Every structure is written in structure tokens, then in C-alpha cells.
Amino acid sequence: MxxxxxxxxxxxxxxxxxxxxxxxxGSAVTNLDLHDISRAARTYGVxxxxxxxxxxxxxxxxREITDHWQNGHGxxxxxxxxxALAMVKAVNGFETVIKEMRSxxxxxxxxxxxxxxxxxxxxxxxxxxxxLNMNRSPVLLLFGTAHGLAxxxxxxxxxxxxxxxxxxxxxxxxxxxxxxxxxxxxxGDRDK
Amino acid sequence: MxxxxxxxxxxxxxxxxxxxxxxxxGSAVTNLDLHDISRAARTYGVxxxxxxxxxxxxxxxxREITDHWQNGHGxxxxxxxxxALAMVKAVNGFETVIKEMRSxxxxxxxxxxxxxxxxxxxxxxxxxxxxLNMNRSPVLLLFGTAHGLAxxxxxxxxxxxxxxxxxxxxxxxxxxxxxxxxxxxxxGDRDK
Numbered sequence: 001m002x003x004x005x006x007x008x009x010x011x012x013x014x015x016x017x018x019x020x021x022x023x024x025x026g027s028a029v030t031n032l033d034l035h036d037i038s039r040a041a042r043t044y045g046v047x048x049x050x051x052x053x054x055x056x057x058x059x060x061x062x063r064e065i066t067d068h069w070q071n072g073h074g075x076x077x078x079x080x081x082x083x084a085l086a087m088v089k090a091v092n093g094f095e096t097v098i099k100e101m102r103s104x105x106x107x108x109x110x111x112x113x114x115x116x117x118x119x120x121x122x123x124x125x126x127x128x129x130x131x132l133n134m135n136r137s138p139v140l141l142l143f144g145t146a147h148g149l150a151x152x153x154x155x156x157x158x159x160x161x162x163x164x165x166x167x168x169x170x171x172x173x174x175x176x177x178x179x180x181x182x183x184x185x186x187x188g189d190r191d192k
Numbered sequence: 193m194x195x196x197x198x199x200x201x202x203x204x205x206x207x208x209x210x211x212x213x214x215x216x217x218g219s220a221v222t223n224l225d226l227h228d229i230s231r232a233a234r235t236y237g238v239x240x241x242x243x244x245x246x247x248x249x250x251x252x253x254x255r256e257i258t259d260h261w262q263n264g265h266g267x268x269x270x271x272x273x274x275x276a277l278a279m280v281k282a283v284n285g286f287e288t289v290i291k292e293m294r295s296x297x298x299x300x301x302x303x304x305x306x307x308x309x310x311x312x313x314x315x316x317x318x319x320x321x322x323x324l325n326m327n328r329s330p331v332l333l334l335f336g337t338a339h340g341l342a343x344x345x346x347x348x349x350x351x352x353x354x355x356x357x358x359x360x361x362x363x364x365x366x367x368x369x370x371x372x373x374x375x376x377x378x379x380g381d382r383d384k
Contacts, residue, residue, distance in 0.1 A: 032224055035366065039369065042362050168236070174224075176366070177369070181373055181380070189358050
């Protein structure tokens with residue numbers, strides 16, 4: 001097995017996502033999505049965490065929060081939080097994420113979406129784990145806020161992961177829980 | 193294999209827990225700990241989620257939040273959230289959790305603590321999973337807020353799970369992430 005570290009980036013999209021009625025909307029940034037997800041990403045060795053929103057005031061909010069923890073009082077009060085939030089990058093949309101990833105790696109990129117529902121074009125957790133461990137190409141994992149990624153994003157992905165709770169009668173995890181569980185399935189050092 | 197459903201309950205303790213300096217404190221209740229953890233618990237079929245704090249104003253806060261989602265506007269606006277938060281039970285401490293569990297099951301109870309650090313008396317995820325699948329006895333999983341469970345609680349547990357990220361140089365997951373990942377490891381319907 002190749003010992004190169006897996007190249008995995010994650011992106012949290014606030015647009016285009018779906019609302020409860022299935023309409024395409026832009027959602028608001030949630031403070032704890034920045035904290036919880038960057039802490040999980042840092043724990044599992046994810047290098048890049050993109051937070052995408054087309055709204056300038058929301059981009060500014062992300063920058064203010066991350067700045068507080070990089071340079072403000074938060075940086076000295078909580079160095080572990082500083083380290084986690086250092087990886088958050090605010091961008092204005094999916095296309096910018098792709099552009100940034102291409103300029104960083106200059107290699108073919110595997111874009112994998114996530115969904116709480118069964119979708120065509122699934123790639124199993126095990127297959128993606130092997131892809132990462134063999135470092136076949138950098139992987140970008142997409143997460144949607146609100147009721148999930150809009151169809152136009154799903155169509156741009158190379159594959160989609162199966163729902164986390166395939167057989168459950170209830171599947172309403174927060175995106176923070178979903179990211180944590182998926183990173184553990186893909187990169188976790190599982191106790192046997 | 194026994195097909196009885198695993199009997200797993202979780203408790204989130206706000207006292208006695210440790211602060212950054214390792215002193216025993218009582219921490220404040222966080223709204224999203226109620227939401228995210230109850231949603232994860234409901235998804236994985238956990239039956240009981242105890243939120244323990246000795247402070248009357250904090251107990252009142254937990255009751256107000258859960259009541260809003262049971263009987264207030266939240267109940268009609270978001271039935272999925274209603275269903276998740278229905279399992280939250282506010283209690284005044286660890287001993288009350290034990291008492292409630294004993295009165296519910298009237299069987300020997302396995303109390304398993306969690307920790308971000310290596311501890312003596314570990315039980316592997318695999319061993320606990322087998323215990324649950326065979327329904328050997330009901331299991332109570334303990335989670336601490338702030339910097340983790342105080343020694344007096346660790347001592348009362350029958351065993352402790354290994355840290356989630358055993359070999360990571362950074363292990364600062366939110367308790368919301370930790371609960372989600374541990375439930376997935378123990379009860380998840382993993383895609384092979």
C-alpha cells in the first residue's frame with residue numbers, strides 16, 4: 001500500500017441547496033458548522049475545508065469568525081481551535097472550490113457528493129477509502145446545508161456516497177454529524 | 193445472532209466534568225448538543241438520551257427547549273425535530289440516570305465511559321458492538337462536556353472506550369461529533 005497521505009478536501013455548500021419544499025435556495029452560515037467541522041477535519045488529517053456561499057455578508061461573517069480565532073482573543077485563549085479554524089477557506093461557490101483545488105494539485109480531481117437519500121452513481125465507502133489510501137487522485141467531498149445539495153451540483157459530481165443510515169426509518173442527521181461520521185468511515189483509525 | 197434490538201442509552205454530563213486546567217466544574221448546556229445528539233440518537237435507534245446538570249436554571253432551559261419542539265411552534269414546523277427531541281430527558285445528575293435506567297430495565301447495566309485520552313480498563317468498539325448485538329445487558333454510554341468526565345465518574349464506569357483518534361496528533365472533536373462517530377461505530381449499518 002502506498003504510504004502517501006490521502007489528499008482529501010471537503011466543501012460545505014450554502015448554495016445551491018434545497019429547502020424543505022425541494023426548491024433551490026441559499027442558506028445562512030452557521031457558526032458551529034465552522035467549528036465542529038474544522039475540528040473533525042483537523043482530527044482526521046483533512047487539509048482543506050471550503051465554506052461556500054455567494055452572499056457577500058455571509059462571506060464576511062465567515063472571515064470575521066475565522067479571524068477572531070486566528071488573530072483575535074480566541075487565538076491565545078484556545079490554540080487548538082485556532083489550529084482547526086486555520087483551514088477554513090471562505091469562497092463564493094462550487095466553481096471556485098474546483099478552481100482552487102485544481103491550482104493546488106494540478107492533477108485529476110475526484111468530486112464525490114453526499115446525500116441522505118439513495119442516488120444513482122454511488123461509490124461505496126470502501127471503494128473511496130481504497131482510492132484515498134492508494135492516493136489515486138485528490139478527492140473533494142461535497143456537503144450540502146439545509147435539505148441537501150441541489151440537482152445541478154449532484155450532476156457535476158463524479159459519484160455520490162450512499163446515505164449514512166441506509167436502513168433507518170429516520171435519517172435527519174445534522175451536517176456536522178454527517179461530516180464527522182463520513183470522515184471516520186473514510187479515514188478513521190478503527191479499533192478492531 | 194440474537195435479533196433483539198440493542199438496548200443503548202446515552203447520557204451527556206455537565207457535572208462533574210473537567211475544565212482546561214483539569215479542575216472539576218459544572219458546564220453550561222449548549223442548545224445544539226440537544227439537537228444534534230438527539231437527531232443522531234434517533235437515527236441509530238438509541239432509546240434514551242439523558243442530559244444531566246445539577247443546576248436548576250439549566251434544567252429549566254433544557255425543558256423549555258424540548259417543550260418548544262414538543263408542544264410549541266417547533267412541533268408543527270418540524271416534525272422530524274419533534275421526534276428527535278422527544279427522547280431528551282433532563283436529569284439532575286449521574287445517580288439519577290442510573291436510577292432511571294435501573295427502573296426501566298431491571299437488569300444488570302453496563303456503564304461505559306468515553307474519553308479523548310487513553311485510559312485503563314478499555315473495552316474495544318468491537319467488543320461493545322458484540323455485547324449490544326447479543327443484547328447481553330443494557331448499555332449506558334457516558335459523554336462529558338467541557339474537557340471531559342471527572343475522575344469520580346470514570347471510576348464508576350465498568351469500562352471506557354478508546355479515544356476516537358488514537359494516533360492523531362490532534363484530538364479535539366466536539367462532543368456532538370464524538371457521539372455521532374461512536375454511535376456509527378457501534379450501531380452503524382456500514383457499507384462494505
